[in-house]
Amino acid sequence: MKERYFEDVKAGDRFKSATYEVSEEEIVSFAREFDPQPFHLDRAVAKRTIFGELFASGWHTAAISMRLFVRALNFAEGAIGLGVDEMRWPSAVKPNDVLQVETEILGLRESRSKPSHGIIRIRNVTTNQRGDVVQTMMASALVLRRK
């Protein structure tokens, strides 16, 4: 897969990631480690919540979205995240959901402090197999310029 540089993207470009199926085991194991709340761990408790069944931690959705984004864009030497804004989880991720990320390049600027790099501003939207949006966010990241 070709490596991308700052100069290879422009505002308005859109990229679709591969897909990723999330298992119930992964939902429970991520939650046990990082978000040990009963509705992420126990089907019976989850049944009594507004979601009606076991659902993934939003941080798990965010981590899977990162995996899909990183592989889809494939910046040379990677993209160093500077910050994330307006992250929302409009629908919950449930066992066996198949996730996909669409990235839109919102804008680009050169880095004043690091002339070797540029800063991209992106919007990532993660959807499930039914087209429901499970996460939206904007982010800024430092990526390498061509020498």
Added chain:
Amino acid sequence: MKERYFEDVKAGDRFKSATYEVSEEEIVSFAREFDPQPFHLDRAVAKRTIFGELFASGWHTAAISMRLFVRALNFAEGAIGLGVDEMRWPSAVKPNDVLQVETEILGLRESRSKPSHGIIRIRNVTTNQRGDVVQTMMASALVLRRK
């Protein structure tokens, strides 16, 4: 540990979490699964970056911060995240860093759509053992009211 309800917190309250030491193995294994970029996986590559050594994915920092927050606040039936704003990673998390989260309650309001719940607005600041801030964010979450 006592369970907390919406009525048990007020604007201005602050809570300090326990601490969590992050190993190099965990940094690499989280990155391999969710943020497979060379500077999170390979010491030699990381050495050439602005950070000078292996560092954790920001999403790993976020996930550990969630774990510390969840256990420190311990809301009855949990806190359902609605969204996160202005997440920043001012310093990188490195192997053997010891993280701690301080939570400030910024505000509270009743939920119009779910009278059984209230919405809390929080600011979480994650620091390392030297007091460097490794993450800041604001978030809103749905928590249970007393019956």
